[in-house]
Amino acid sequence: MPEAPVVIHDPVEMRTLTKSLKRAGKKVGCVPTMGALHEGHLSLARASVAETDVTVATIFVNPTQFAPGEDLSKYPRQLEADLKLLAEAGVQYVFNPQAETMYPPNSSTSIAPPKISRKLEGEFRPTHFGGVATIVLKLFNIVGPNVAFFGQKDFQQVAVVSQMVRDLNVPVEIRTCPIVRDTDGLALSSRNIYLSKDEREIALTINKTLAHVQKQIEDGQRDGFEVVTEMRQMLIDGGVSSIDYAAVVDPLTLESSDPIQLPVALLIAVYVGKTRLIDNCVVT
Amino acid sequence: MPEAPVVIHDPVEMRTLTKSLKRAGKKVGCVPTMGALHEGHLSLARASVAETDVTVATIFVNPTQFAPGEDLSKYPRQLEADLKLLAEAGVQYVFNPQAETMYPPNSSTSIAPPKISRKLEGEFRPTHFGGVATIVLKLFNIVGPNVAFFGQKDFQQVAVVSQMVRDLNVPVEIRTCPIVRDTDGLALSSRNIYLSKDEREIALTINKTLAHVQKQIEDGQRDGFEVVTEMRQMLIDGGVSSIDYAAVVDPLTLESSDPIQLPVALLIAVYVGKTRLIDNCVVT
Numbered sequence: 001m002p003e004a005p006v007v008i009h010d011p012v013e014m015r016t017l018t019k020s021l022k023r024a025g026k027k028v029g030c031v032p033t034m035g036a037l038h039e040g041h042l043s044l045a046r047a048s049v050a051e052t053d054v055t056v057a058t059i060f061v062n063p064t065q066f067a068p069g070e071d072l073s074k075y076p077r078q079l080e081a082d083l084k085l086l087a088e089a090g091v092q093y094v095f096n097p098q099a100e101t102m103y104p105p106n107s108s109t110s111i112a113p114p115k116i117s118r119k120l121e122g123e124f125r126p127t128h129f130g131g132v133a134t135i136v137l138k139l140f141n142i143v144g145p146n147v148a149f150f151g152q153k154d155f156q157q158v159a160v161v162s163q164m165v166r167d168l169n170v171p172v173e174i175r176t177c178p179i180v181r182d183t184d185g186l187a188l189s190s191r192n193i194y195l196s197k198d199e200r201e202i203a204l205t206i207n208k209t210l211a212h213v214q215k216q217i218e219d220g221q222r223d224g225f226e227v228v229t230e231m232r233q234m235l236i237d238g239g240v241s242s243i244d245y246a247a248v249v250d251p252l253t254l255e256s257s258d259p260i261q262l263p264v265a266l267l268i269a270v271y272v273g274k275t276r277l278i279d280n281c282v283v284t
Numbered sequence: 285m286p287e288a289p290v291v292i293h294d295p296v297e298m299r300t301l302t303k304s305l306k307r308a309g310k311k312v313g314c315v316p317t318m319g320a321l322h323e324g325h326l327s328l329a330r331a332s333v334a335e336t337d338v339t340v341a342t343i344f345v346n347p348t349q350f351a352p353g354e355d356l357s358k359y360p361r362q363l364e365a366d367l368k369l370l371a372e373a374g375v376q377y378v379f380n381p382q383a384e385t386m387y388p389p390n391s392s393t394s395i396a397p398p399k400i401s402r403k404l405e406g407e408f409r410p411t412h413f414g415g416v417a418t419i420v421l422k423l424f425n426i427v428g429p430n431v432a433f434f435g436q437k438d439f440q441q442v443a444v445v446s447q448m449v450r451d452l453n454v455p456v457e458i459r460t461c462p463i464v465r466d467t468d469g470l471a472l473s474s475r476n477i478y479l480s481k482d483e484r485e486i487a488l489t490i491n492k493t494l495a496h497v498q499k500q501i502e503d504g505q506r507d508g509f510e511v512v513t514e515m516r517q518m519l520i521d522g523g524v525s526s527i528d529y530a531a532v533v534d535p536l537t538l539e540s541s542d543p544i545q546l547p548v549a550l551l552i553a554v555y556v557g558k559t560r561l562i563d564n565c566v567v568t
Binding site: 011015019022023025107108109110111112113114115116130133134137138141142144163164166167168169170171 | 295299303306307309391392393394395396397398399400414417418421422425426428447448450451452453454455
């Protein structure tokens with residue numbers, strides 16, 4: 001049985017540890033998560049274990065990236081199961097701070113995230129990426145990794161974090177790992193557990209829509225408006241409850257690409273019942 | 285003659301250098317400046333040279349902390365003279381980037397500074413501390429110091445930077461060094477060169493006012509309102525052109541202290557002619 005990771009709750013202890021590891025010449029990888037781990041997270045953990053000498057996974061359900069009314073309180077928490085999975089992936093350390101430690105009273109500095117954070121997700125969750133950027137920077141400052149691993153599933157999140165890192169000269173390399181899908185094609189998400197059996201069937205429309213329009217673009221379709229219209233129609237026909245966005249955008253600027261110029265990112269955010277799901281693919 | 289510091293313009297070169305120095309166990313000190321160095325800056329440089337193994341002074345006139353209409357374009361620049369002074373203080377490295385390097389096109393992430401940045405200076409220069417916090421974090425990320433040195437002259441700046449460092453878990457210790465004054469009592473500032481001989485005489489009212497009310501408080505005066513009123517009257521009688529603020533505040537929260545509870549910070553910002561001057565003292 002693989003050895004359980006060492007769990008660290010205190011930022012100072014965490015920093016002291018990685019500081020001494022780095023001084024000893026070790027390359028440190030960081031895998032920031034909110035727990036409720038699935039194969040998507042574990043693919044990040046394995047990528048870090050493969051590339052670096054020491055992997056620190058962080059498990060922290062960050063309150064500042066949830067808006068009032070979102071699912072902060074019911075977000076799944078399962079530390080013991082997560083630790084077992086991380087042990088199997090070869091992760092040595094888990095940083096698992098308390099919310100009061102990360103956001104003590106009177107703490108009031110935050111990151112004003114880059115402009116690309118205002119589009120797409122930003123239109124529907126205007127405070128989300130400020131919360132993400134702030135916690136990611138804090139975690140980077142505490143863990144001090146050489147490299148950090150994010151999933152392409154949260155496409156805009158990786159774009160925002162990557163640009164923050166460039167804009168603020170943060171000394172961390174960002175790696176993006178491919179989306180991991182279930183055998184039926186649904187992108188893995190900690191929120192999939194909210195789906196009933198019928199809703200899960202409806203959710204498959206998302207990845208089917210992406211695959212369908214990806215094929216069209218690969219076959220030469222360059223009319224962005226037509227692609228978006230078709231995406232929306234397929235999603236509605238498939239039974240999603242509402243569409244936040246279905247977009248064809250430049251992968252760096254997140255501006256609409258019409259006429260389509262490759263590479264483009266196809267991005268979808270919908271509600272299936274009360275569950276908000278996102279998915280994407282990049283056509284190169 | 286002391287050896288001239290090595291001047292580095294490129295962020296990547298700077299980071300690589302200090303990374304290897306730190307890996308070799310060296311303690312790195314950073315002295316962020318906008319150049320036009322005077323004995324105040326040099327006292328910070330000497331403090332760093334005394335405490336650390338390697339000192340990096342940064343010289344960068346940061347455009348984002350100047351508002352339109354402020355003195356960005358006429359701010360004094362004298363790199364050669366600065367390098368000579370830093371050599372004499374024992375500084376080994378100077379990081380002197382170009383504005384385009386620090387703020388490339390499309391760069392758009394910034395720091396939303398802590399609430400204390402909205403008071404005092406923040407009321408008159410609402411964008412100033414956002415610019416300061418952002419450049420300081422960028423410089424810390426590039427230089428990667430263990431310790432950084434700031435002057436108490438910019439009292440609120442040190443408070444903002446210190447709180448940013450706490451709030452964002454920035455792995456840098458902040459040291460505050462005392463105000464250095466000219467023989468006549470005027471706090472040293474790169475902007476003092478703007479003063480005519482008559483204006484300089486008027487400017488002395490600032491430190492005289494601080495000394496006067498400091499004595500009153502030390503003698504038992506606890507009426508904050510009376511102290512502020514007296515400060516304003518002295519400044520006006522002394523001939524200052526206008527008063528941005530004259531305040532008696534808690535040194536941590538920057539809230540008005542009335543009745544006065546020690547310790548308090550006495551803070552003044554005035555115009556003498558067209559030159560804006562600030563000064564302060566802490567009564568413990």
